[in-house]
């Protein structure tokens with residue numbers, strides 16, 4: 001074929017840096033705290049397209065809360081937020097250690113991302129439903145859900161409410177508005193939309209929140225969720241947690257090089273914005289805004305939370321193989337716990353000493369919970385769910401063929 | 412001869428074919444820079460560049476869909492699905508598109524793709540890292556389905572699959588990636604280096620699709636198995652002393668019915684093994700084939716040893732896995748029958 005055109009070439013994106021390189025976040029455009037406007041909740045999607053390319057931030061470098069998005073939270077509420085984040089982190093540390101000690105097969109931390117789930121949960125009410133991924137343990141911990149209960153699931157022990165059948169961290173806690181977590185990425189995003197549609201069909205006041213990682217926005221289910229949310233305008237908050245990395249592939253491989261994840265909503269006419277996911281106050285303020293929209297029957301909101309996955313993807317992962325070790329320290333949005341702590345100190349409501357003391361209290365609490373959970377057994381040790389449990393719950397009533405198989409097994 | 416693990420053999424097959432044929436492209440989630448979560452594509456991007464081996468977005472429908480498009484253009488895509496349990500979003504592209512493209516276009520367009528995916532349990536992966544969905548593929552006309560049990564076959568079969576002009580589903584039992592596993596989970600892990608079938612020639616060779624292999628010659632009972640269960644069958648035969656003839660099917664579609672028929676006519680008994688759930692599993696097809704072809708030679712009912720009809724549980728992994736004890740019991744009861 002002779003043409004005037006030059007040969008085509010394929011664009012294959014990758015992260016700006018790999019192990020051995022210097023971390024580089026120079027591409028990220030981060031406005032100063034307080035700079036982004038706060039539109040009314042009934043704003044038209046097309047009037048806030050710019051917010052999908054900005055970042056809502058409240059806490060500045062000095063630890064002050066500034067600008068139109070400062071949420072009306074008293075000091076006690078802020079302390080509860082700090083406590084929830086610290087507890088989530090301590091829980092992760094202890095459970096990762098338990099995994100290393102062979103007490104369970106698998107664990108996933110949310111280190112560095114605590115503000116998102118812990119802050120968001122406080123904007124919801126009883127009866128609302130989260131459709132979380134495996135990295136939103138903060139939704140439960142922020143509600144003071146018993147740590148022992150989570151640990152029992154992680155250890156797949158005799159007290160595990162999921163009877164040992166489900167992979168660790170794929171919790172289910174209906175009373176806490178926490179939908180059973182699936183191991184298959186993206187599937188639950190569209191279910192959140194369906195749940196919200198049901199609330200509207202029934203004339204209730206409940207809202208739903210879908211959760212997805214930036215990597216998983218590539219799944220078709222993400223796009224199905226957006227089109228249904230666009231068509232039926234149900235009361236749903238569509239959260240995208242952009243922690244920069246899926247497993248070894250960074251957000252560019254999910255399309256983040258060409259547009260932000262918040263901007264995906266534009267084609268569907270869904271209002272969307274980006275927010276600083278490491279800023280507890282910004283999280284709460286933006287969550288409040290989106291939840292209010294949902295409650296007022298104004299329809300869906302998509303929020304991209306900008307954050308960084310500090311730990312490995314899971315206990316099976318070694319991030320030093322694909323990203324510079326120092327990248328986490330170079331992350332420009334800092335650490336959510338440190339930032340809220342500083343803010344409380346600036347307010348005169350907190351001190352290093354009280355922080356150290358709280359950290360110690362929390363570690364004791366987590367350790368005590370772990371000891372209690374271990375009394376119910378761990379994956380390879382002590383009491384465990386029975387083999388008969390394996391056959392239960394496949395159907396409401398056990399059909400004949402499963403009864404026969406159970407008998408064949410002699411349990 | 413060089414010894415390879417299953418992972419190394421699979422990687423070598425892609426390496427050999429990428430060097431021989433510049434139409435071969437390899438892609439999937441985490442397969443580029445990182446080399447795959449099980450390391451099957453390690454080094455390929457460095458060697459062949461990012462347009463021959465690359466990371467994809469996390470979208471199985473996208474992965475299979477672009478593979479079909481590339482194959483129709485004339486490439487030879489080898490796509491990796493990170494776990495077989497995650498192939499479902501890509502299933503429509505496999506079943507409705509790849510499998511039927513040749514038929515519906517009267518051969519004008521074809522989809523010579525290979526879709527590789529780790530399958531099977533044994534790593535405490537719970538219900539979403541343990542499934543054996545082979546029957547969901549064998550039921551689809553237009554697909555070939557392959558499942559190796561050792562490094563030698565894995566390399567030769569994968570090369571043959573890449574050269575194949577029809578779409579091939581290539582299932583890789585993950586529990587035997589780094590060593591043969593006979594179901595005795597409480598014993599020390601055995602490396603491939605001590606197994607004769609880890610000897611894999613360098614360079615190009617094929618193991619043709621559609622041919623079973625005899626793993627153990629015997630006269631008392633025929634055991635039909637594939638993947639990890641071949642090793643479980645060998646252990647059960649050794650432990651019971653039953654003179655079993657063990658056939659490793661290697662390719663499920665097209666099935667080597669001659670090898671099956673020859674053996675069952677000789678032994679008059681048949682035990683079928685798979686890790687997948689029982690109801691409508693591939694064992695049902697095998698059982699029907701044996702009944703249709705060997706009915707008058709059978710001296711006892713055909714037996715199946717399979718996973719139970721439940722999702723793959725986490726804590727109860729070894730209650731679920733059809734290990735050597737269950738296989739041994741089936742061998743003995745089939746011998747007693749008739």
Ligand SMILES: Cc1ncc(C[n+]2csc(CCOP(=O)(O)OP(=O)(O)O)c2C)c(N)n1
Pocket residue numbers: 135183184185212213214215216217241243245246247309313440469471493497500
């Ligand atoms: C359908 C499906 N495909 C692949 C996987 C394997 N997998 C598990 S987590 C993951 C990365 C997800 O990244 P992201 O969505 O960014 O979330 P993060 O882990 O960063 O929170 C992959 C590829 C899966 N669980 N499900």
